[in-house]
Every structure is written in C-alpha cells, then in structure tokens.
Amino acid sequence: MxxxxxxxxxxxxxxxxxxxxxxxxxxxxxxxxxxxxxxxxxxxxxxxxxxxxxxxxxxxxxxxxxxxxxxxxxxxxxxxxxxxxxxxxxxxxxxxxxxxxxxxxxxxxxxxxxxxxxxxxxxxxxxxxxxxxxxxxxxxxxxxxxxxxxxxxxxxxxxxxxxxxxxxxxxxxxxxxxxxxxxxxxxxxxxxxxxxxxxxxxxxxxxxxxxxxxxxxxxxxxxxxxxxxxxxxxxxxxALPATVMNDYVNRVWTKYATQTLTVTPFANQPSIKYYGRVSGGVMNFTNGSGALVTSFQKPDSDSIFGCYKLLDAPNDLVRGPISRTLCAGYNRSTLLTNPNQPDTSSAGFYQDAVTNHYxxxxxxxxxxxxxxxxxxxxxxxxxxxxxxxxxxxxxxxxxxxx
The missing domain is CATH 2.60.110.10 (Thaumatin)
Known part of the structure; x- marks a missing residue:
C-alpha cells in the first residue's frame, strides 16, 4: 500500500x-x-x-x-x-x-x-x-x-x-x-x-x-x-506507454515556436492575458507589458495526465492558472486547433488522434x-x-x- x-x-x-x-x-x-x-x-x-x-x-x-x-x-x-x-x-x-x-x-x-x-x-x-x-x-x-x-x-x-x-x-x-x-x-x-x-x-x-x-x-x-x-x-x-502523448506535445512545441499561445485564465477577468512562445526549449509566458511571468519545460505524458510535475499548478494567481489551462488543453487536445485558451466548447475536445482517450x-x-x-x-x-x-x-x- x-x-x-x-x-x-x-x-x-x-x-x-x-x-x-x-x-x-x-x-x-x-x-x-x-x-x-x-x-x-x-x-x-x-x-x-x-x-x-x-x-x-x-x-x-x-x-x-x-x-x-x-x-x-x-x-x-x-x-x-x-x-x-x-x-x-x-x-x-x-x-x-x-x-x-x-x-x-x-x-x-x-x-x-x-x-x-x-x-x-x-x-x-x-x-x-x-x-x-x-x-x-x-x-x-x-x-x-x-x-x-x-x-x-x-x-x-x-x-x-x-x-x-x-x-x-x-x-x-x-x-x-x-x-x-x-x-x-x-x-x-x-x-x-x-x-x-x-x-x-x-x-x-x-x-x-x-x-x-x-x-x-x-x-x-x-x-x-x-x-x-x-x-x-x-x-x-x-500499462500505458510513457510516450503516449509525445507526438502531440512535439507538434504543440513546433507550432508555438513561431506563433503565440494566448491564455486568458479567468473568465470573469478577460483583460488578464498571458502570451506563450517556445524558445530555447521552454515555453515562456509574458504578461501584457512583455515581462516574463513563468516558463514551462516540455511536459511528458505523465505530467499531462496528472496535471503535476512539469505542469505543476501552485495556488497562485499566475503560474497555477496558466498551468491548469495548459493541462486542460493537452488532455483535450485543443492547443493545436485554438491558439486562444482555454477552449471551453466541448465540440472541439478530443478530436486529435493523440489525446486523453480515457x-x-x-x-x-x-x-x-x-x-x-x-x-x-x-x-x-x-x-x-x-x-x-x-x-x-x-x-x-x-x-x-x-
């Protein structure tokens, strides 16, 4: 036990x-x-x-x-x-x-x-x-x-x-x-x-x-x-390969090396936005002033499914809300189809071949x-x-x- x-x-x-x-x-x-x-x-x-x-x-x-x-x-x-x-x-x-x-x-x-x-x-x-x-x-x-x-x-x-x-x-x-x-x-x-x-x-x-x-x-x-x-x-x-989400993560990493991922973590505060770009092997998020607020290493499958480790979500007002948004986007496979997260419409969830099928x-x-x-x-x-x-x-x- x-x-x-x-x-x-x-x-x-x-x-x-x-x-x-x-x-x-x-x-x-x-x-x-x-x-x-x-x-x-x-x-x-x-x-x-x-x-x-x-x-x-x-x-x-x-x-x-x-x-x-x-x-x-x-x-x-x-x-x-x-x-x-x-x-x-x-x-x-x-x-x-x-x-x-x-x-x-x-x-x-x-x-x-x-x-x-x-x-x-x-x-x-x-x-x-x-x-x-x-x-x-x-x-x-x-x-x-x-x-x-x-x-x-x-x-x-x-x-x-x-x-x-x-x-x-x-x-x-x-x-x-x-x-x-x-x-x-x-x-x-x-x-x-x-x-x-x-x-x-x-x-x-x-x-x-x-x-x-x-x-x-x-x-x-x-x-x-x-x-x-x-x-x-x-x-x-x-029971499940540790690499099961790798292909999707790699595609996300490639996409946001040249595009910006916008995260609006609070539905009741739409003016609070963070902007993510992959650079130097990490996804860096900046605020509206361009200041770096937090960074994420490329997550492995376990981090995605557990919403922890490389996608840790502390009880704060910046990293935690961004992390939970990313976690939802990875599990639902919406990060490639929508650069504005969170994507809250279930119509687009789990549409990629690589997703949380469970x-x-x-x-x-x-x-x-x-x-x-x-x-x-x-x-x-x-x-x-x-x-x-x-x-x-x-x-x-x-x-x-x-």
Missing part, C-alpha cells in the same frame, strides 16, 4: 482562500466572513440501485475543517480523530458504516469535512496510518490490499459556505454512482449518472482503443471488472456530459460537480453495472 498521488478536484469558485492538500484530501479554508447558515452536519442518503447483492460498506473520512484534524465520521456524523500511526503503517480503526442493501437506502449524517465518502462492495477497505497520516488505497499498485476490492469514492467539501460534492474519475473509472444536493426550495441537482448502457459502453470502447489503452482495465480472477486506471496511473503501473470515453458515456476525467476538467465547467450554499441534504446513488 502506498500513499495515493494527490490531485485537486473540488475547488469552490466562491472561496477566495487558500487550499492545501493533506493526506490526499483537499482542505478548504472558508472565508473569514463566512456565515453560519450551514449546520454542523447534513443528511447524506446513500441509495443502492446497483443491482448487486454484495454487502456495501460506506466510509466518511477527511479533515475536520474546524480543527484541521484528520479522521473519520460515524453514521451520526460524529468525528473521530485517527490515532497515531507508525512506520511501517499500522491498521486504522474500522471506520466502516454498513451500507444499504440492494434496492434500499440509508441516511447518515455528513459533517463539515473536506474529504471523501468511500463505498465498497463485498469486502471492507483496508486503511492504514503512518506517522504522516492516513494511507489510502492506491489503485495503481497491484500489491495494495485493496487491489481486488470493487470500490469507489466521491469527494466533498462541506463548510459554512455550502456543499461541494463530485463524481470523480481522476484516479479510476469504477463502480458507477451519481451525487446530488437538495436546495432550500426542495429541488435536487444531480450529476454523475451514466447513459443507459454507459458502464459497459465505456469498457467496450476502451478495449477497442489501440495503443495500450485497453491495458488500463483491471479484472479480478472471478471475472469481475474492477476498474480502469486513469492514464497517469497506467503509466506508473507500466477522459474522452468517460465524457461520451455521461448522461449530462460532465465528468472529472482529469484533475482540471473543471476548466470551462465540464466537471461533474454539484454545489449549493445552503444545502439541505446530500445524495449518493449507487448505479447499475450496465
């Missing part, structure tokens, strides 16, 4: 405070003038429409925003801090909540966390603790004790500014589910549902994609499809077209995320494997 690579997904646009990663979980610091309209916990209803008869186990883990402590919540929403870990890692307390049977629903309480709600079928997940905190399942590691368990998770932040909850495929595509939030007027906003036949449709499409993409699929010895690894994890596991095929099977196929799939608002500033209830629906 190893610590999972952290990739930020939930970034509430209304929060002007800093975000930090701790033990793989996104921690949001609410604004200082935040109100207290959101109670300490809200109901979370988990509905089992999976069609499977396996026992479901649910886990609510994360960082308690009031204290910064890491831990887990029981069914009543009561916080329990993790005990001290060790080296080698020691077993974590059993944080599982018995989930709903097939065709049934279970309502528990969701606390003010920035964290995850895990759910597994048939077996409990294995969590361990190091001296640095919680060690979560690492789906790319075949020796991970959770490697043969069918499971998935959603990510959420609940604070005084509201609830943000998503359906994520940043690390893997696995057990299908959708999320929702009930608003004060009684209406519910949902995302994450697949089209009819979308679960099998995704795996069939990935199997048919040449170039090693079929190797991302992981199947248990009993024939159960467990998951498809995200391409970055696939590269790490040796993300492409996920979006194609989503009922609303929304997904988190990579870390910055929220560029242009194409992410599977729902939010309300005064949430009355949250929902996770375990969907059919069809």
């Amino acid at each position: 190893s610590v999972t690579r952290s990739t930020p997904r939930i970034r509430p646009a209304s929060l002007l405070a800093a975000f930090a990663l701790a033990a793989g979980l996104l921690v949001a610091t609410p604004p200082s003038d935040a109100g207290a309209a959101v109670p300490a916990t809200i109901p979370l209803t988990v509905t089992n429409n999976s069609g499977r008869s396996d026992q479901v186990h649910v886990y609510v883990i994360g960082t308690e925003l009031a204290t910064g402590r890491q831990g887990w919540a029981d069914a009543s929403g009561t916080f329990h801090p993790w005990p001290a870990g060790g080296n080698p890692p020691t077993p974590a307390p059993d944080a599982s909540i018995p989930g709903p049977a097939r065709g049934q629903a279970l309502t528990i309480r969701m606390p003010k966390f920035s964290g995850r709600v895990y759910f597994s079928y048939g077996q409990k997940l294995v969590f361990r603790l190091t001296t640095g905190g919680l060690v979560q399942p690492a789906v790319q590691n075949p020796s991970d004790p959770n490697a043969n368990i069918l499971f998935n998770w959603t990510e959420y932040t609940l604070n005084d500014s509201g609830l943000w909850i998503n359906s994520t495929q940043v690390d893997m595509f696995s057990a299908p589910y959708a999320v929702g939030v009930k608003r004060p007027d009684g209406t519910t906003k949902t995302t994450g549902h697949l089209k009819p036949g979308g679960y099998n449709g995704f795996f069939n499409a990935l199997r048919a994609q040449p170039g090693g993409w079929a190797n991302l699929i992981r199947t248990r010895s009993d024939g159960t499809i467990l998951r498809a690894l995200a391409p970055g994890h696939g590269i790490e596991a040796g 993300s492409r095929k996920i979006h194609a099977q989503m009922a609303d077209g929304k997904a988190y196929g990579f870390a910055f799939d929220d560029v242009g608002a194409h992410e599977s995320l729902v939010h309300d500033g005064d949430p009355r209830q949250a929902y996770i629906t375990l969907d059919p494997f069809s």
